[in-house]
Amino acid sequence: MHRKLHSFFACAFCIVLSACGTADQLSQIGKTPALTAIQDPTTMPGYRPVQMPMPMKESDHYAANSLWRSGNRAFFKDQRAKKVGDILTVIVTVSDQAAFDNTSKQGRTDKQNIGAGGAVGAAINTLALPAGMNASSLATLDSTNNYTGTGSIDRKEKLSTTVAAVVTQVLPNGNLVVEGRQEIRVNYEVRELVVGGVIRPQDIAADNTIDSKKIAEARIGYGGRGQITSVQQPRYGSQALDILLPF
Template sequence: MTAAPLHRPAATGTLRKGLLGLVLALPLTACGTADKLAQVGQQPHLNAIQDPRTTPGYRPVQMPMPEAQSAHYSPNSLWRSGNRAFFEDQRAKQVGDILTVLVTISDKAQFDNATSRRRSDSSSAGAGGALGTAIDIIGLPAGVAASDLASVDSSTNFSGSGSVDREEKLETTIAAVVLQVLPNGNLVIEGRQEVRVNNEVRELVVAGIVRPEDITSENTIVSEKIAEARIGYGGRGQLTDVQQPRYGSQVLDIMLPF
């Protein structure tokens, strides 16, 4: 006789994957800890200025483009095709030009949700007539009749509630560099800013796609007119480390199913 294969519970597989992830993460955690220990008593370093296109993982932006249209030139005209003003246009228009981004974010969200669920079920089974009499004769416990042979009752109750009350506001200015000029004339920009104050580095990153028509005569653009905007504001240093839970707590939060 061949023994039936044993089926391992799904929880066991999940636990094994979690432990494997923990083992793989330990070298990275140790490396990050060693770097932090080497910087004890020192100020957080500032990243070197470099071309964002040389950073690992950078990929040029590709977007759907309209068909190219040939430019028309008027003979004996002082107006040059492609200019947005009669005089020399000082706004950013080619790779390497600098553009000032006015970051203005003011978001507020408030939600209240409540859910309630209740279900009850009752089932019974028995035997009557000749079959019931035969079952009674065979020998049921005292006080139990064949007509009440089986009875199942179930009841479930669930209630849940949640609320979100969030308000965010960010106002700052950052200079960005034009990295690409797309075939339709739109500009791909990216800007980074780092400020170190009292062993804490504050970082601001802005990237996205802008239309030349949205750039003002002062060579500025508001963040709400940036398509595919990626805006990040954070920091690193002693204060940020204290505000973050320890590695062990983060691992347990991921692995524990409770």
């Protein structure tokens, strides 16, 4: 009974969500999807400051008759991003391809004979078994089991684009935490690109760009919302039934 109540409330909750989503979609008929307002990434829901293992801090000192300061990575200043609020360009290059083939085979054959010989067999033949039967071959058990499994995966993904990102944190060791978001609306579809992670200032090129392959803890998301995305998604009822139905 307790499980039935849980299922009932889950279905009711899904229906309410479906109604809210349907009302929102109905209000957007004939309108283009709204773009998200420009916001401070640190004030968005779900934002959490990044914490990474840091080395011991070294104190700065100058050598005699020298303008060089310990800890510097370059002699001349440049315009590459290095402070909170600075902007750099992330070159997103994702080329992922995987192919797996797996075949499993299992076979087993088992055969057993049960009988009695000698004096015991002769006694059984005389006292217990009908004419024509022999105790030396009372029973024969045969068992055969064969299993064959085959599976394959062939996946290929490729994404090449650029997005401007803003420095949201400067870690104690000098590494930069960056986050970038881009929205492009074409007719009635909005494409969204989100990039985030930790980079080294040394990996930033002279033109203030960095390859996505050099981003540690990289988080790259590419998707969309609008009429095409809505058509491609199963209805809320179908998604709820896929989760709740045990078969």
